Amino acid sequence: MSQKQTHLPAHLHDIRVQVERYAREYGLDFFETVFEVLGFDEINMVAAYGGFPNRYPHWRFGMEYDRLSKGYEYGLSKIYEMVINNDPSYAYLLESNMDVDQKLVMAHVYGHVDFFKNNFMFRHTNRKMMDQMANHATRVRRYQDRLGVEKVEEFIDRGLSLENLIDYQSPYVKRRAERGDRADEPQLARGLKTDREYMQDYINPPEFLEEQQRRLDEAAQRARKVPERPERDVLLFLLEHAPLEDWERDVLAILRDEAYYFAPQGQTKIMNEGWATYWHSTIMTQKALTAAELIDYADHHSGTLATSPGQLNPYKLGVELWRDIEDRWNKGRFGKDYEDCDSYEERRGWDRKLGLGREKIFEVRKHYNDVTFIDEFLTLEFCLAQRLFTYGYSEKHQRWEVLERDFKKVKEKLLHMLTNFGQPTIAVEDGNFENRGELLLIHKHDGVDLKLDYARDTLAHVERIWRRPVNLVTRVDGRGTLMRFDGREHSDRKIEL
Numbered sequence: 357m358s359q360k361q362t363h364l365p366a367h368l369h370d371i372r373v374q375v376e377r378y379a380r381e382y383g384l385d386f387f388e389t390v391f392e393v394l395g396f397d398e399i400n401m402v403a404a405y406g407g408f409p410n411r412y413p414h415w416r417f418g419m420e421y422d423r424l425s426k427g428y429e430y431g432l433s434k435i436y437e438m439v440i441n442n443d444p445s446y447a448y449l450l451e452s453n454m455d456v457d458q459k460l461v462m463a464h465v466y467g468h469v470d471f472f473k474n475n476f477m478f479r480h481t482n483r484k485m486m487d488q489m490a491n492h493a494t495r496v497r498r499y500q501d502r503l504g505v506e507k508v509e510e511f512i513d514r515g516l517s518l519e520n521l522i523d524y525q526s527p528y529v530k531r532r533a534e535r536g537d538r539a540d541e542p543q544l545a546r547g548l549k550t551d552r553e554y555m556q557d558y559i560n561p562p563e564f565l566e567e568q569q570r571r572l573d574e575a576a577q578r579a580r581k582v583p584e585r586p587e588r589d590v591l592l593f594l595l596e597h598a599p600l601e602d603w604e605r606d607v608l609a610i611l612r613d614e615a616y617y618f619a620p621q622g623q624t625k626i627m628n629e630g631w632a633t634y635w636h637s638t639i640m641t642q643k644a645l646t647a648a649e650l651i652d653y654a655d656h657h658s659g660t661l662a663t664s665p666g667q668l669n670p671y672k673l674g675v676e677l678w679r680d681i682e683d684r685w686n687k688g689r690f691g692k693d694y695e696d697c698d699s700y701e702e703r704r705g706w707d708r709k710l711g712l713g714r715e716k717i718f719e720v721r722k723h724y725n726d727v728t729f730i731d732e733f734l735t736l737e738f739c740l741a742q743r744l745f746t747y748g749y750s751e752k753h754q755r756w757e758v759l760e761r762d763f764k765k766v767k768e769k770l771l772h773m774l775t776n777f778g779q780p781t782i783a784v785e786d787g788n789f790e791n792r793g794e795l796l797l798i799h800k801h802d803g804v805d806l807k808l809d810y811a812r813d814t815l816a817h818v819e820r821i822w823r824r825p826v827n828l829v830t831r832v833d834g835r836g837t838l839m840r841f842d843g844r845e846h847s848d849r850k851i852e853l
Contacts, residue, residue: 364391364393365393367455368391368393368449368455368458371455371458371459371462372391372462374644375459375462375463375466375639375644376389376462376466378463378639378643378644379463379466379467379470379635379639382635382638382639383714383718384466384467384470384635385470385473385474386445386466386469386470386472386473387442387443387444387445387469387472387473387483388443388444388445389439389444389445389446389447389465389466389469390444390445390446390447391447391448391449391462391465392446392447392448392449393448393449393450393451394448394449394450394451395450395451395452396450396451396452397425399438399448399450400421400424400425401421402438402448403420403421403424403438404417404418404420404421404424405417406618407438407439407440407446407448408440408485408486408489409486410489410490410493411489411492411493412492412493412495412496412497412512412610413493413496413497413500413505413509414509414512414516415509416516437449437461437464437465439465439468439469440485440486441472441478441481441483441485441617441621442483442484442485442486443473443483443484445465445469445472446486447461447462447465447469449461449462454652455649456645456649456652456653456656457652457656459640459644459645459649460636460640460653460656460657461636463635463636463639463640463644464632464633464635464636465632466635466639467631467632467633467634467635467636468628468631468632470631470635470721471624471627471628471631471632471721474721474722475620475624475627475628475721475722475724475725476528476722476723477528477620477623477624477725478620478624480527480528481616481617481620482613482617485617488613489614492610492613492614495606495607495610496508496512496607496610499603499606499607502603503603508603508607511604511607511608512607512611514817514820514821515591515607515608515611515821516611517813517814517817518590518591518594518814518817518818518821519591519611519612519614519615520615520777520779521589521590521591521782521814522588522589522590522591522592522612522615522616522619523587523588523589523592524619524623524776524777526588526589527616581786581788582597582786582787582788583784583786583787586783586784586785586798587783587784588781588782588783590782590783590784590797590818591608591611591612591615592612593784593787594608594818594821594822595608595609595612597787598821598822598823599822599823600821604821608821620725622777623725623726623727623777624725624726625670625726626670626673626674626677626726626729626730626774627674627721627724627725627726627729628674629670629671629674629675630670630671630673630674630675630676630677630678631674631678631721633660633661633671633674633675634674634675634678634679634717636657637657637675640653640657661675668770668773673742676738676742677729677730677733677734677738678717680733680735680738680741681713681716681717681720681733682713682714682716682717683713684713685710685712685713685715685716685717686709686710686711686712686713687706687707687708687709687710688706688707688708688709688710688712689703689706689707694706703737720733726774727771727774727775730767730770730771730774731767731771734767734770736763739763739766739767740763744766744770745766746765746766746769772802780799780800780802780804780806781799781800781802782797782798782799782800782828783797783798783800784796784797785797785798785829789827792824792825793824794824794825794826794827795818795822795824795825795826795827796827796828796829797818797826797827797828797829798828798829798830799828799829799830799831801830801831805830805831805832805833806830806832808832808839811828811830811839812839812841812846815828815839815840815841815846816841816846819841819842819843820843825840825841825842825843826840826841827839827840828840829851829853831853832848835850836850836851836852836853837849837850837851838850838851
């Protein structure tokens with residue numbers, strides 16, 4: 357990629373100054389934001405690296421670049437904006453966009469950066485990740501130079517297949533006891549008692565006490581379960597206990613570090629995209645848009661909010677929910693009086709003219725993630741107005757069709773999709789299963805069975821890192837099942853849970 361463009365063309369600089377002023381007037385609070393203009397080939401390259409200009413080398417980035425490039429060439433997709441959670445924040449503008457698009461993108465970016473800076477999910481993230489990513493890339497390239505590209509890339513493949521096996525809540529919840537919290541203090545070897553100090557070494561030889569202490573330590577180690585309680589951060593457990601070489605441990609730590617960095621973006625996708633869309637819409641329609649730009653803006657904005665049948669558009673759902681919250685708090689459609697009202701006509705015309713909407717959405721932006729956002733603010737009225745439903749494959753009719761329009765079922769389905777990204781919850785139960793040095797994983801079953809082919813592949817990847825057989829307890833068709841991979845073949849057997 358060519359050297360970074362650190363200065364915007366004069367007309368884009370003027371647009372940036374104008375849009376930034378509008379954003380601050382509305383109360384948005386964001387890091388300094390650096391905009392760079394890239395051609396479509398350059399922006400596809402950066403997008404393939406997840407928005408970062410420098411990442412560790414791996415074939416998946418090349419595949420993503422090829423997919424993005426073909427999508428652009430065939431007119432199937434076009435990148436309008438990318439923005440990085442960093443301080444200062446970096447955002448990229450597509451060189452071929454019209455000025456109205458650049459205005460829209462800048463307003464959208466300021467919404468994102470305000471969210472990154474103020475939402476609680478991002479407070480633990482590394483605000484210098486641009487530099488950190490470059491450091492990661494340098495370390496991986498050194499390993500490739502020393503050990504060979506194929507060997508390092510093969511290990512990265514395994515690590516990436518496990519990058520979702522982290523504890524997404526660990527930055528916000530204390531799970532591990534500190535040393536001072538432990539009740540099981542180490543047991544000390546004690547010899548025979550004597551009142552005569554000069555006889556101490558004769559009655560209790562130091563070599564004897566050392567041997568006794570060694571046996572006590574070994575017995576305690578065998579008796580103590582590792583981990584003491586289920587460990588949801590499987591990657592951390594492997595880093596601490598797997599027989600890894602130094603370079604393997606470093607690479608796996610890099611993959612885990614980056615997985616935790618990107619996690620909050622997945623946990624706030626609906627809120628974040630909805631918030632940015634809300635603000636680009638507000639800034640454009642109330643401040644920045646000229647009469648000559650109206651048609652182009654409406655065309656591109658409607659494309660952002662378009663929803664394909666059977667798919668969830670986070671931009672659309674997010675912005676509509678933000679607008680609904682603002683409208684409800686402006687009109688006072690909340691609280692006990694409103695909830696106790698059982699008249700449809702009275703509720704529909706309810707308006708206490710409180711004007712608290714803007715204050716409320718800034719408060720929500722700070723304290724919620726997608727799961728709590730949907731759980732708290734997705735109402736029956738909103739569900740009906742947006743015509744939300746669940747869909748699935750009907751065995752009876754042999755086709756995909758609407759399954760449920762019931763509000764509770766729709767909300768439950770949406771929350772299930774968002775909790776843990778809709779992925780199974782896996783934890784390490786025992787690092788010395790049946791005293792054979794094998795690893796035991798447990799699946800917290802939520803009513804949906806694992807995809808068995810995915811589960812077997814995952815066991816194989818974990819086994820290659822653990823270098824001993826790996827077991828997984830789950831449910832299959834309602835029955836307890838122990839899946840096992842010993843390095844050569846897979847086996848399953850039914851167990852009692």
